[in-house]
Amino acid sequence: MKLSKEINRRRTFGIISHPDAGKTTLTEKLLLFGGAIQEAGAVKSNKAKKGATSDFMEIERQRGISVATSVLAFEYKDIKINILDTPGHKDFAEDTFRTLTAVDSVIVVIDVAKGVEAQTEKLVEVCRMRKIPMLVFINKLDREGKDAFDLLDEIEQKLHLKVTPLSYPIGMGYDFKGIYNIWEQNINLFTGDPRKDIEDTIEIKDLATPELDELIGKDAAQDLREEVELAQGVYPDFDKNAYINGDLQPVFFGSALNNFGVRELLDCFITIAPPPLPKVSEEREVRPEEEKFTGFVFKIHANMDPKHRDRLAFVKIVSGKFERNVPYLHVRNNKKLRFSSPNAFFAEKKEIVDVSYPGDIVGLHDTGNFKIGDTLTEGEQMHFKGIPSFSPEHFRYINNADPMKSKQLEKGVDQLMDEGVAQLFKLEINNRKIIGTVGALQFEVIQYRLEHEYGAKCTYENLNVHKACWVEPEDEKSEEFKEFKRVKNKFLAKDKKGQLVFLADSSFSLQMTQQKYKNIKFHYTSEF
Ligand code: G4P
16 A cells, blocks of 8 residues: 555656757756755756867766756655656767656656757657657747747647647746636746745636636636637647556746746646556566566766776665665676665755665665676566667777777776666677767767776777667578678677677668668667
């Protein structure tokens, strides 16, 4: 009974957006509602400062901040909210994709003036494919931006979503008067005073009431009536099941900076967003209410102190109770481990906890046992699915620059790959090591961290690879596959798990290869 109560009061989600849309600001305002922080400015942005994208000291600084903001938990109206941080910078997109495997829903933030931007498209696509419930927050209504209908259209077209507005703006920018909350049927007038953290709302059950004309003026009232009527005609009614199944996305308008429309978003969110959901493993589906504990590692964070090489593995609890000092099975290593100081996260601090429930994230100190994707259970041999590697876009040979330190280099590269910083491939013909990354920034990160954390030096050598694809033959013994391996020998490598990868040197050659070898599949992610 207690377990199901704890499960039902948890909401674990991520906020995704293109950099600068207002993710950090919104997170901070949400925390204010939870009373988790006292003042604005307490959550530091871990995005790369403008113009400093290639400065790895900046990356290091952010790494420090991002430990603190990896998970932000707080209580609001007896709901335990866990916000998982998702880096906005595109070079760290893979981190974000992995974090999305641990959320039960997301909030998408869109800038009213810029509309749908590139990074939003990519991240929403991942959520759409996984059918993650999404709520949209259109931000910066205090500024001039696009017309609400145009924006809703743009969201439907570019993001391939089906939207329904649950609030509607009254004016915009200089003329911004407030928001009509369709969900709660009330009006919230904008005073432009960000210090007011709980705004006054005026209940308006019927938009026809003359009170509306008095509140916002005749013209604005008439516009609002017409537009809301039109919106309700054009867009489907809100349907909770459709939202939970990822088939319908409710939209809210507001201004995070002015703390306007944020409470409405949060109140609706805690009502409709799903509690922790079941998760599939290779063997079976696991439900959160199951008594026995299971969980999986979705993120590993290296210690900032180079003298201590221990790391923090972030585990999402899928079922049962996680308890301190109880031995759990690390399935991949087939080893029992017990954790004397598991960390739980509250706002921006972490504390040792005795018990955690499904939906929660615990940080476990690790000396190198964990890899991203690892499963922990009470003894069951089970493997959670769903943390694929993505086809990298940048490739370089990695060479040892200090022959005396080859052991350190090997260990460092190994551990950084386990953390998911990049992927390592070994060429079939000569065993040369290739690092593949999603963003160019990672090469600097790796070089810097190898030197500072492992005392090893590396150099890179360019390599002409357009895309790495995981290869899946219909029949391993076919003549076709044998010929493919012989002819493409130079372009074949193995990933860390020993899976075969084709390194295409151009999109043309990839196309030609796909056409020629019709019974071989080429995948862009490692999970197929
Ligand atoms: P991000 O995490 O998505 O990258 O965005 P962040 O919250 O850092 O916001 C990006 C910029 O947009 C910030 O300004 C922030 O103050 C501003 N902003 C956020 N919400 C609103 C809003 O509702 N209205 C307006 N007008 N601005 C908003 P900045 O100048 O880039 O940074 P800062 O110096 O204020 O920190």
